[in-house]
Amino acid sequence: MIRKKVNIGLVGATGLVGQCILRVLAERRFPAGNIKLWASARSAGKKVQYGRKVCRVNEIDPDEFPGCDLIFFAGTEGEKGASRIFSEAAIRAGAVVIDNGSDYRMDQGVPLVVPEVNPGDAFKHKGLIANPNCSTIQMAVALNLIHRKLGLKRIVVSTYQAVSGAGRQGTQTLESEIKDQSFGKAQGKKTRTKKIIFPRQIAQNVIPQISDFSELGFSGEEWKMVKETQKIFHDKKLAVNATTVRVPVDTGHSESVYFETREKAGLGVVEKLLAKSPGVVFSKNSYHTPLEIAGKDEVFVSRLRPDPFDPQAFVMWVAADNLRKGAATNAVQIAELLLK
Ligand SMILES: NC(=O)c1ccc[n+]([C@@H]2O[C@H](COP(=O)([O-])OP(=O)(O)OC[C@H]3O[C@@H](n4cnc5c(N)ncnc54)[C@H](OP(=O)(O)O)[C@@H]3O)[C@@H](O)[C@H]2O)c1
Numbered sequence: 001m002i003r004k005k006v007n008i009g010l011v012g013a014t015g016l017v018g019q020c021i022l023r024v025l026a027e028r029r030f031p032a033g034n035i036k037l038w039a040s041a042r043s044a045g046k047k048v049q050y051g052r053k054v055c056r057v058n059e060i061d062p063d064e065f066p067g068c069d070l071i072f073f074a075g076t077e078g079e080k081g082a083s084r085i086f087s088e089a090a091i092r093a094g095a096v097v098i099d100n101g102s103d104y105r106m107d108q109g110v111p112l113v114v115p116e117v118n119p120g121d122a123f124k125h126k127g128l129i130a131n132p133n134c135s136t137i138q139m140a141v142a143l144n145l146i147h148r149k150l151g152l153k154r155i156v157v158s159t160y161q162a163v164s165g166a167g168r169q170g171t172q173t174l175e176s177e178i179k180d181q182s183f184g185k186a187q188g189k190k191t192r193t194k195k196i197i198f199p200r201q202i203a204q205n206v207i208p209q210i211s212d213f214s215e216l217g218f219s220g221e222e223w224k225m226v227k228e229t230q231k232i233f234h235d236k237k238l239a240v241n242a243t244t245v246r247v248p249v250d251t252g253h254s255e256s257v258y259f260e261t262r263e264k265a266g267l268g269v270v271e272k273l274l275a276k277s278p279g280v281v282f283s284k285n286s287y288h289t290p291l292e293i294a295g296k297d298e299v300f301v302s303r304l305r306p307d308p309f310d311p312q313a314f315v316m317w318v319a320a321d322n323l324r325k326g327a328a329t330n331a332v333q334i335a336e337l338l339l340k
Helices: 016-027 083-092 119-124 134-150 168-182 220-232 267-275 324-339
Strands: 006-011 032-039 047-050 053-059 070-073 096-099 128-130 152-160 239-243 253-261 280-282 299-307 310-320
Touching (some): 006 083, 016 032, 016 047, 016 324, 032 047, 070 324, 083 096, 096 324, 134 220, 134 253, 134 267, 134 299, 134 310, 134 324, 152 220, 267 280, 267 299, 310 324
Parallel strands (some): 006 032, 006 070, 070 096, 096 128, 280 299
Antiparallel strands (some): 047 053, 152 253
């Protein structure tokens, strides 16, 4: 796709990720030509901001796909992404799809791309490129150079994931539970939103479950971190063990990442690799919290320590904005790769 102006479509233009994609496209001055925006029937006729323009959102209609060079999918449809239903029509219409949902990430022939880590994979697409899970992206960016230079044997990660990771209804659930509590109505399980988004009350709480439990008692989100990391790093033997946890934070996922390297290296070598890792902001003497990094595009790494009991293992704290680098920014970076 080597053209000056790229005609863009966006499915899910009213959602948290869709809105962020519009912001990131405008901020990065992506060379967009025409732009078509879609969401569900509920949003038909709504207006959204794209840079200085105000654009109309239509109900999704595959008849409108022709003419688009690139279509971002950031739409949900029940438990599945809207791409399950509409991406084939988009590809048939001649567009390249960049999909934020999880439906196709592990499919053979679908590149799963983090531009700092495996940009070359993007060019092997057959019409659809998948954006990885938000927690996977930030961990892959943080471990990228360490994996390349020292090799990784094992990763043990615990996440602290923001409610916006569950979309608009996630943030609404936390807001409404906090409101209920401030009026003295903390009932534990009930919220004002109709659908149950989290399996327990999230305000004043921490929930060690994101999506359903499956094989060996790990959750779907935990298996995503395992399988997607192996696919992005092209290393099926890489041992990844994840515990994914929802916390009452609006935006910004944090992770404690423990990793064992194949080659022996001192703390100084790992520090140097982190300091020059693309997309990483590394702090030696301070640390980053979600409130401080929300709205930023980089992956923030701090609190790097050696394992006192294993000379080939380290632990670090990794924070990133789940809506930006965890979704929108990564998707737009993939689009920028295709421009090259
Ligand atoms: N949130 C994150 O941190 C994050 C990170 C990485 C990946 N993702 C993925 O990105 C996608 C979007 O997530 P989100 O957080 O932005 O969700 P969201 O805030 O709930 O937004 C969902 C969007 O999907 C639209 N939609 C719903 N049903 C649709 C349909 N049948 N056809 C077309 N559009 C439809 C909604 O339109 P209406 O406004 O009309 O309902 C809305 O625009 C999901 O696949 C999610 O897994 C999210």
